[in-house]
Amino acid sequence: MPTGAPQPSFVLIRPQMGENIGAAARGMWNFGLDRMRITSPRDGWPNQKAVAMASGAGRLLDEAQLYDSTAAAVEDCTYVYATTARPRGLTKPVLSPEAAMSDAAERIARGEKVAVMFGPERAGMENEDIALANAIINVPVNPEFSSLNLAQCVLLTSYEWRRASADIVHERMDAEQDIATQAEVEKLAEHYEGALDTAGFFFPEEKAANMKVNLRNLWSRMPLTQHDVRILHGVMRQMVRWKERG
Template sequence: MPYETPQPAFVLVRPQMGENIGAAARAMLNFGLDRMRLVAPRDGWPNPQAVAMASGAGRLLDEALLADDLAGAVADCHFVIATTARMRGLTKPVFSPERAMAETARRVAAGERVAVLFGPERAGLENADVACANAVVTVPVNPDFASLNLAQCVLLLAYEWRRATADVVAERTDMARADWASHQEVERLADHYEAQMQEAGFFFPETKAESMRTNLRNMWSRMPLTQADVRMLHGVLRQMVRWKQRDG
């Protein structure tokens, strides 16, 4: 069953290799997209190589809309974006992938149907294909090697779609069944180390002892310690003291 989430259709125009169609399906499903449309696949349809490469995303291939030409594939769409790495001599809005998917998300949320076109592997979309689009999306790739694999291009746009429509956390810490140490627990750890370092004669000369203690306290306060970290560091110091006492 297709996802109920409104989303764009990804249209593969005259794709040549079944493996790339399957890889594109897998990339789409990775990011919650399942509206694939195929325009005149070179090797016919269905394609066993596509199924093998889809690796779990086979339902996208089963549900893919098959069209004889581009006009038929996008006939129901309100806005069409063409992917291309080359200047075409056509006056069009040119989006970055991020901007293209933000605009797509805005239009889809407003109830519009949006299609994103991907060209065949050999040379990409033809000028006639791009002329049918309302806008172009271009990836900022190395100008000396601008060609992207079909599935890679699909993956990149699918990722930007996900970023535009999902709550993507920029950074997080997985706690692995641990809790952060409290300020009091860190203070006790600092006290433990400071006492042992005092006994070992670390704070020398006396004129620098106070600034050395301050720097150590500052170091402990900067460290993001879990309760497990604190217990381990207490244990490390106790064992070192026991070892020194045995040695003495």
């Protein structure tokens, strides 16, 4: 069964290749979307090529809703977006994928039922399809090569939905080790400061205090793990032992 998470339905209008439907399912599920609707697939339904390409997201295909027209696929929705790269002479708001999915998230939070339509691979949606939409999603692609594959467009829109609807961690330490505490970094700084002081590094004397502050600042800028700290302690201990042996 579909997840209970509020989300838009993605409507594939007359898709032509089963592989693209399967790849679209993968793209949706990568970002937590599982409401797929399909109208009049050219090669029939179910489609084994779609299943093979879905690879892990086959549940979306099993639960996809099949319709015989665009109007039927969106008739229960309160707001519909149409993804298209070409101006069609229809006066509608035109949004980037980012703005559209942010708007969709707000609408869904208010209880609206939202759909995003994606046209067939060969020529995209017809004006009759786009006329059913309330707004257009236009991807800011290279104007000299503006055609997006169906699955690519679904993936891009799915990603923007995730950005708009979930708490995203934009920067983190990708490490299994625990991050070093301030106390551990302080002990490392003291170790190096003591060894460097013995070696006569802090010279001349009137600049020593400032040099020590700069060194402490260097340690504080480094996102050290506990493993990093142990290695750096070991490096300095070995250097001191080597000097003493000499």
